[in-house]
Amino acid sequence: MAGSDKNIWVIANWKANKNIQEALDWVAKVGPQIPKQNNLKVVVCPTFSVLSEVKKAIQVGNFPMLTGAQDLSPFGVGAYTGEEPAAILKQFVDLAILGHSERRQNFGETDEMVSQKVAQALANNITPLVCVQGKDTPVPDGVKLIAYEPIFAIGTSNPDTPQNASMVAKNFPGKEVLYGGSVTSTNVKAFVQQENVHGVLVGGASLEADEFLRIVKACEEI
Numbered sequence: 230m231a232g233s234d235k236n237i238w239v240i241a242n243w244k245a246n247k248n249i250q251e252a253l254d255w256v257a258k259v260g261p262q263i264p265k266q267n268n269l270k271v272v273v274c275p276t277f278s279v280l281s282e283v284k285k286a287i288q289v290g291n292f293p294m295l296t297g298a299q300d301l302s303p304f305g306v307g308a309y310t311g312e313e314p315a316a317i318l319k320q321f322v323d324l325a326i327l328g329h330s331e332r333r334q335n336f337g338e339t340d341e342m343v344s345q346k347v348a349q350a351l352a353n354n355i356t357p358l359v360c361v362q363g364k365d366t367p368v369p370d371g372v373k374l375i376a377y378e379p380i381f382a383i384g385t386s387n388p389d390t391p392q393n394a395s396m397v398a399k400n401f402p403g404k405e406v407l408y409g410g411s412v413t414s415t416n417v418k419a420f421v422q423q424e425n426v427h428g429v430l431v432g433g434a435s436l437e438a439d440e441f442l443r444i445v446k447a448c449e450e451i
């Protein structure tokens with residue numbers, strides 16, 4: 230049982246990985262091992278095309294996990310070819326990762342688009358998790374959950390220090406701030422032990438069920 234009563238979020242960002250079978254294998258391994266603990270929020274964020282199957286598997290297994298999208302449309306439903314609007318996604322997700330640096334870099338996502346996406350998420354009862362790359366990234370109104378993800382740390386095995394993550398988190402008072410960037414089962418504890426850090430956003434290390442479970446376990450003991 231966690232000693233602290235702050236919320237701890239452990240969010241698996243699968244990025245563009247895992248087909249349906251791989252996703253279901255992961256859920257079957259991870260789901261039964263997630264502790265039922267109110268302040269521990271475990272979220273899995275698959276690709277859009279796998280979301281409905283993952284959601285179903287979590288419901289059937291009655292696993293204490295939430296689901297998230299890795300993005301959503303800045304527009305509503307209608308003539309927006311190729312987009313995934315929040316009004317449809319809300320059938321499957323509790324949360325959406327918005328403004329990830331990979332979207333900013335590879336898909337030209339701007340702060341303006343991020344704020345439109347946040348508005349869509351909020352209007353559809355999806356919790357926006359906005360990624361900031363440092364203390365100066367703007368955070369749209371209504372956002373309560375933030376992930377500090379310094380670009381140098383993403384997928385590099387070169388995480389920021391827990392102390393610096395905590396310092397950056399202090400710039401967002403009243404929000405729950407997670408850390409992301411090369412989180413593993415070895416370093417996760419040092420991040421979530423920081424008073425201002427409310428969990429982790431995990432990319433590469435979330436793909437392997439056993440490693441992800443070790444990360445969850447480490448957070449459970451906080």
Ligand code: PGA
Nearest residue numbers: 383384410411431432433
């Ligand atoms: P990483 O990615 O854990 O593979 O560094 C984190 C993220 O981009 O969310």
